[in-house]
Amino acid sequence: MAREDLLAQTFVQLADSLVDDFDIIEMLTVLADRCTELVDADAAGILLVDPGGNLRLMAASTEQARLLELFQLQNDEGPCLEAHATGEPVIHVDLLSAGERWPRFTPEALNAGFQSVYALPLRLRADVIGALNLFRTESGAIPEADVRLAQAMADVASIAILQDQAIRESQIRAGELQHALDSRVAIEQAKGMLAERTRVDMDEAFRRLRAYARNHNRQLTAVAVEIVAGTLALDDVSA
Amino acid sequence: MSGRNSGPVCSSSHRAGVLEDLQFSLGEGPCQDAFATGEPVGEPDLAHAVVARWPSFTPPALATGTRGVFAFPLLAGTSRIGVLTLYQDTAGRLSDEQAADSLVVADVVAQRMLTTQSRSEPDVLAEELIDAGAHRAEVHQASGMVAVQLRVGVAEALVRLRAHAYATGRPVADVAADIVARRLSLGDDRTSGGPG
Numbered sequence: 008m009a010r011e012d013l014l015a016q017t018f019v020q021l022a023d024s025l026v027d028d029f030d031i032i033e034m035l036t037v038l039a040d041r042c043t044e045l046v047d048a049d050a051a052g053i054l055l056v057d058p059g060g061n062l063r064l065m066a067a068s069t070e071q072a073r074l075l076e077l078f079q080l081q082n083d084e085g086p087c088l089e090a091h092a093t094g095e096p097v098i099h100v101d102l103l104s105a106g107e108r109w110p111r112f113t114p115e116a117l118n119a120g121f122q123s124v125y126a127l128p129l130r131l132r133a134d135v136i137g138a139l140n141l142f143r144t145e146s147g148a149i150p151e152a153d154v155r156l157a158q159a160m161a162d163v164a165s166i167a168i169l170q171d172q173a174i175r176e177s178q179i180r181a182g183e184l185q186h187a188l189d190s191r192v193a194i195e196q197a198k199g200m201l202a203e204r205t206r207v208d209m210d211e212a213f214r215r216l217r218a219y220a221r222n223h224n225r226q227l228t229a230v231a232v233e234i235v236a237g238t239l240a241l242d243d244v245s246a
Numbered sequence: 247m248s249g250r251n252s253g254p255v256c257s258s259s260h261r262a263g264v265l266e267d268l269q270f271s272l273g274e275g276p277c278q279d280a281f282a283t284g285e286p287v288g289e290p291d292l293a294h295a296v297v298a299r300w301p302s303f304t305p306p307a308l309a310t311g312t313r314g315v316f317a318f319p320l321l322a323g324t325s326r327i328g329v330l331t332l333y334q335d336t337a338g339r340l341s342d343e344q345a346a347d348s349l350v351v352a353d354v355v356a357q358r359m360l361t362t363q364s365r366s367e368p369d370v371l372a373e374e375l376i377d378a379g380a381h382r383a384e385v386h387q388a389s390g391m392v393a394v395q396l397r398v399g400v401a402e403a404l405v406r407l408r409a410h411a412y413a414t415g416r417p418v419a420d421v422a423a424d425i426v427a428r429r430l431s432l433g434d435d436r437t438s439g440g441p442g
Contacts, residue, residue, distance in 0.1 A: 174323040180360040181322035187363060187371040195383045196400045199390020199426070209387060209426065228369050235390075235400055 010045065014156070017041045021163040029171045031055075035066035038139070038164050043068050045160075046153040048125070048141035052076035054087055055129070055137035055168070062091060062137065071119045072142055078115050085112040090126035090138040096158070097126040101146040122146040127158050129165045136165060190228040197231035204241040219244045261310050262333055267417045268306055271408045275303040277329045280317035284326050286349075288316040291337035313337040318348050320356035330355055388422035395433030406432055 008016075020037055039051040050072035055065045062080060067073035079085030086097040086109070099105050100123045105113045116124065121142040129137040139161040143149070194216070202212040216234075220227045233239035269275030279299070280287040289295055291313055292304050300307075307315070312333045320328040330352045332340075340348065359375060366372035376382070385407070392403035407425070410432060411418040424430035 177357075177360060178323035178325050180364055181325035181327050183368065184322075184327055184360060184363040184375075185325075187366065187369060188375075190369045191371040191376070191383075192386050195386035196390040196393070199387035199392075200394050200400075201390075202387070203391035203394040226369070237399070241394075 013041070014045055017045065017160065018163065021160065021167060029167065031168060031171065032065060034164060034167060038160055039066045039068045039072075042139065042141060042157055042160065046141065046157050047143065047149045048157075049144045050121070050142040052087070052140045052142070053129075053137065053164075054080070054091065054140070056091070056135075062088065065137070071121075072140075075112075075116055075119055075121070075142065076140065079112055082111045084109055086124050086126035087138045087140045090128045090140070091135055094128050094130055094135040096128065096154070097124075098148075098154075099124050100148045103146070116142070120144050123148075125149070125154060125157065127154075127161050129161050129168070131162070131165045131169050134165075134169065136168060139164075190231075193228060193231040193235050197234040200234060201241055201244060205245045215245055261312070262331075264310060264417070265307060265312060265315075265333055266331065267419065269303060271412045271418050272302045273408065274300050275307075276300070276315045276317040277331050280319045280329045280331075281326050284319050284321065284324070286316065286318045286345075288314075288340065290314050290339045293337065311335055314339075316340055316345075316348065318352040320352050320359065322356055322360055327356060327359060384426050385418060385422040388425040391425055392432045395431055 017037070021034065035053045035055070039053055042048055042051040050067070050069040052067040052072040052075065053065045054062045054076060057063050064073065064076045064080065067076055076087065079087050086099060090097040099108070102113055102116050102122050102124065119142075121144060123143045123146050125141040125143075127139045127141070128135050129139055139157065141157060194213075197216060198209050198212045201207070201215060202209055205212070205215075207215075216230060217227060219225075220230045223230075230239065230244070234241065234244065265275075266277065269277045276287045276289060276299075289299070292308050292315065293313060295304070298304065313336055314334040315331065316334075317329050317331040319326050320330060330348070332348065362372045362374050385404075386400075388407055389400045389404045392398075392407055393400045396403060396406060398406070407421060408418055411421045414421070421430065425432070
C-alpha cells in the first residue's frame with residue numbers, strides 16, 4: 008500500500024476510535040505498528056499513565072521494544088520517562104554517546120540493537136498522559152517531517168484516550184446522581200407510608216425511620232428501600 | 247433522572263412550570279420523548295403538527311399560549327440525567343444558532359449537575375439539586391401515603407395520584423400537598439377526587 012494511503016487509513020482508524028466502541032489497547036497497538044511502517048523506525052513502544060499516576064507499558068511493536076520499555080520503568084531512567092516528565096520530545100540520534108545521560112538505559116538499548124531513539128510525549132494541552140517511543144537500529148536523524156507525523160498520530164491518540172476517560176467519568180457520575188436521587192425518593196416514599204400507617208406527621212415518621220436504622224445498625228436508604236419494596240413491614244419499623 | 251423517578255426540577259416561569267407539571271401528570275410530552283430517546287425533540291407549531299405525537303398534552307399546552315416546544319436531553323456519556331425544555335409563544339423552528347446554543351447550554355447544565363452531585367456524599371442528593379419548594383418530596387410522600395391507602399405499590403400509587411390530578415385539572419404538586427396535609431385521601435373513594 009502506498010504510504011499516503013496507509014497514512015490516511017491510520018488517521019481514520021485513530022479518529023474512528025473516538026466514536027466507536029473504544030478498545031484502548033487495540034488503538035495503541037495499531038498506533039505503535041503504524042509508526043514503524045510510516046516512519047523510519049524499527050520498533051515502537053507506548054507508555055501511559057494509570058489512575059495512580061504511574062507510567063505503564065500499553066503497547067510495543069516488538070518483544071525487544073517491550074523489554075526496553077519495561078527496563079526504563081523498572082530503572083526509573085530513560086528517554087521515554089523524560090518525555091513524559093517534561094512534556095517535550097526527547098531525541099537522541101546516537102546512543103553510543105548517551106552513556107552519561109542514561110547510564111543504565113544506554114547499554115541495555117545498545118544490547119538490544121538500537122542506536123537512536125525518539126521519545127514523543129502523549130499530550131493534550133496541559134495534560135501529559137504518557138509517551139510514544141520510536142527506536143531505530145541505525146544512528147542519525149530521521150526527517151523532521153516524519154517526527155511531526157509521529158507526533159501528530161500521538162496527539163490524535165491522546166485525544167481519543169482523554170475523551171474516553173471523560174465519557175467514562177461522566178457515566179460514573181451519572182450513575183452516582185441516579186443513585187442519590189433514587190435514595191432520596193425511597194426515603195420520602197417510606198416516610199409517607201409510615202406516616203399514613205401510624206397516623207403521625209412526616210417529621211415523626213422520619214424520626215422513627217432514622218431510629219430504626221440506627222438501632223439496627225443499617226443505612227437509612229437501605230431501610231427505606233425495603234419498606235417501599237414491602238420486604239420490611241411498617242409495623243416492625245414503628246415498634 | 248430515570249423514567250421511574252423523573253419529574254420537574256426547576257422552571258424559568260410559572261407557565262413553564264405548568265407545562266412541565268402537565269407532562270408529568272400525563273406521562274406524555276416532548277420532555278418524555280427527549281428523555282426516552284436521548285435525542286432532541288421539537289415541535290415548531292403545536293397547532294399544526296404534521297404528526298400528532300401528544301394528543302393529551304397538546305390542547306392544554308396550546309391553551310397556555312404555547313405554540314412551539316423544543317426539548318434537549320441532558321447527557322452524560324450515553325446516560326440521560328434530565329431534559330432542558332424550551333417553550334415559545336410563536337410558531338417556528340429554532341434557528342441553527344439557537345439550536346447550537348441550546349445544545350451547549352444542555353451540555354453545561356448536565357456537567358454542572360454531575361459536578362454538583364460529585365461534591366455531595368454518595369447516597370445523598372446534593373442540596374442544589376433538590377427542587378425549590380420541596381414539591382418533589384411531597385409528591386413522593388403522598389405516593390407513600392396513597393400506597394397504604396389503596397394497598398398498592400408506590401409506582402401504582404403515583405399513577406393514581408397523577409390520574410387524580412389530571413381528572414380534577416389540578417397540578418400534581420397541589421394534590422400531593424392536600425394528601426400530605428390530610429385534606430384529601432384517595433382511599434376513601436375511588437371514582438372521583440372528593441375529600442375523605
